[in-house]
Amino acid sequence: MTRTNGAAAQMLEEFAELLALSGGEPFKVRAYERAARAVEGWATDVTEMDERDLDAIPGVGTHLAAKIVEFVRTGTVEELDELRAVIPAGLRDLLDVPGLGPKRARQVYEALGVASRADLLDALHRHRLRDLPGWGARSEAALARSVEEAHRAGERIRLDLALALAEELLAGLRAEPAVERCEYAGSLRRMAPTVGDVDLLAASADPDAVMAAFVGLPGVGRVLVRGETKTSVVTTRGVQVDLRVVEPSVYGAALVYFTGSRAHNIHLREIAVREGRSLSEYGLVEVATGRVLAARTEDDVYAAFGLPWIPPTLREDLGEIEAGLAGTLPRVLRAADLRGDLHTHTTLSDGVSSLEEMVAAARALGYRYLAVTDHGPRLFPGVTLEGVLDQRERLRRLGAHGSMTLLHGTEVDVAPDGSLDWPDEVLAGFDVVVAGVHTALRQSREAMTARIVRALEHPAVGVLAHPSARALGRRGPVDADWDEVLAVAARTGTALEVNAAPDRLDLDGPLVRRAVEAGCRLAVSSDAHAASQLDRIRVGAATAQRGWARREDVVTAWPVDRLRRFLARPRG
């Protein structure tokens, strides 16, 4: 994705928000949201497109094409400026309050004058919402809970955005001759779903030159701290970035230290102290003599503890040090082990790339197989059986050439009672059925567990998509009895997805670990809605690593024949 497409997408999203707040028609709001997703995923830079090219992007009609052209030409859109002027800024902040939504944000503004988050907290404390039409004590309490949860999550940054930023900054640093090596560290290197800030580490004999280059990089805004060893800045988009510079001879020790986690470091340091040693960002040192035992590489540092190199995704002090010492640390899944993808969309439902483009992109990545799994009619009423069978036919023709296996699948919606889109005989005709919960997410634990179990027990369902249905920064996981869900998935042989969409990462590390321990199979998939999004599975692999998944546990890493036998087996 290019920067301009991202900026144009943001403009369209803001439009959607403001339209929603000003009481705009829901279909119009959705049109802007859909266009934003399409523009973001579009491969050609919008600056190189005229109105007619833009019109050809799915979801972008002549009306929105004109707005994008105006935005590219002038940097803003007049109609958007007018909306901005009439809607209070504080009211817009309310849209980020999980569980409120534009309609209710407008309602509390008009009825109670709530025009900021502070106003909302105040109104919640005084129980002023429960008497509004359509509210009650229960919905008031639910909102209070979600405001509290969001507050706890703080202003953390999504992993994919932090990764893109870090890679851009590192490319800038690598162009500076004084930089010998540099990479990202901290929670970003551990591939946590969200990160508090971006930590970078560089090796150099000339820290001044590195710091000077760093503060001059494009996108760097305010400088918070500038020192010999550490400089902290805030980017123009408000993300804090810390850069540490160390001597090349201690790079490995510094990398261990700044990768963390804090708990992992503390555990290592305790072992060192017991052995008359000290561990810091400058190395592992023998206290009695001051001799440096290890510092240059991470391998050296871990080896001095009698440990194998531990992948950063495992460094959470959740048993990885004990397992390393005992020689039982598993060889976890690697991104390169993945051979294809079991969850992707095309323009048949809500994707922005055509079937042909998705297939070509998967071929270019060297995949052994690709499953195309457009939504069924429950979520996308425009998807007809005729359209699906036509897609199947086109897929078979595309698959006739070349060595990549093409699987025809569908992503079905699991209804509140656990039933699925399509009659059973239609479901049986797909190579793979991916089933996911998308609506009615606040069911009770009993109802939600029964709903998921029914989907797992359906003979045609091969994969349970994004099992917890969480949306990072917006909503937490559904309430389900996970022990029960995992036991049923293990018994029926239904794979649980590790969905790599950046706002999902679902299952996440802790649930992956429980799933592996329960004997479940996993499927790492991209849920790509654009050809450019297939490479998300890299982050999916990291998420599976965080749960100690081995290659053996992950069906998307299996040879195609074994995968096909797995998918063909009736479940239940």
Ligand code: DGT
């Ligand atoms: P974040 O930024 O909240 O997502 O999490 P981290 O893990 O990136 O934390 P951060 O940025 O505060 O520090 C980066 C790493 O530096 C951290 O993972 C471990 C190391 N570190 C920082 N402060 C301390 C400390 O006081 N003690 C120890 N042992 N390690 C520290």
Ligand code: CA
């Ligand atoms: Ca950090």
Ligand code: CA
């Ligand atoms: Ca930091």
